[in-house]
């Protein structure tokens with residue numbers, strides 16, 4: 001099994017953190033987006049979406065999409081559970097995971113993709129779209145602060161894949177995406193520092 005991985009991009013980091021939480025270390029094949037390595041014919045054959053990450057199993061099966069990769073890892077290494085164990089817990093974690101992806105990651109990534117000079121080669125940039133998405137991203141960060149006033153982690157009192165998705169999103173796009181974490185938001189800061197202190201955050 002091996003992971004096709006870019007060391008800087010936020011989505012492959014989600015899988016690396018997930019693996020680290022599981023205590024797993026698997027071979028990695030670097031695919032450097034900045035060098036266009038995800039657009040080569042060889043990689044396109046493996047991952048027709050030309051995105052990272054991709055997980056290649058020993059039988060040649062390729063799993064794309066970070067959450068599908070994490071689902072596979074959760075299946076082969078259930079401990080510690082990061083996607084819930086009871087039907088209720090699984091549903092709530094999936095709800096938060098999807099809400100974070102659609103409500104937070106998407107607007108933040110849109111600002112980055114449509115405004116950052118480094119993304120000009122990969123995206124037909126529409127600066128007006130970036131400008132329109134920025135307040136949406138900021139509003140969602142404020143809502144995240146309210147969510148995190150009610151529970152320690154994103155999906156409740158247990159660390160889950162939803163924290164990994166939210167953390168890698170906030171870390172990358174607040175630092176490099178043109179959306180600095182707004183003043184206040186003490187609950188987001190508390191949670192971010194708490195997740196950053198986990199050994200898996202080094203992955």
Ligand SMILES: N[C@@H](CCC(=O)N[C@@H](CS)C(=O)NCC(=O)O)C(=O)O
Nearest residue numbers: 009010011051052053065066067122
């Ligand atoms: N929904 C996909 C998103 C994968 C994705 O967009 N990865 C980015 C890096 S964070 C990428 O490969 N970008 C290359 C490009 O935009 O051409 C997943 O969760 O795996």
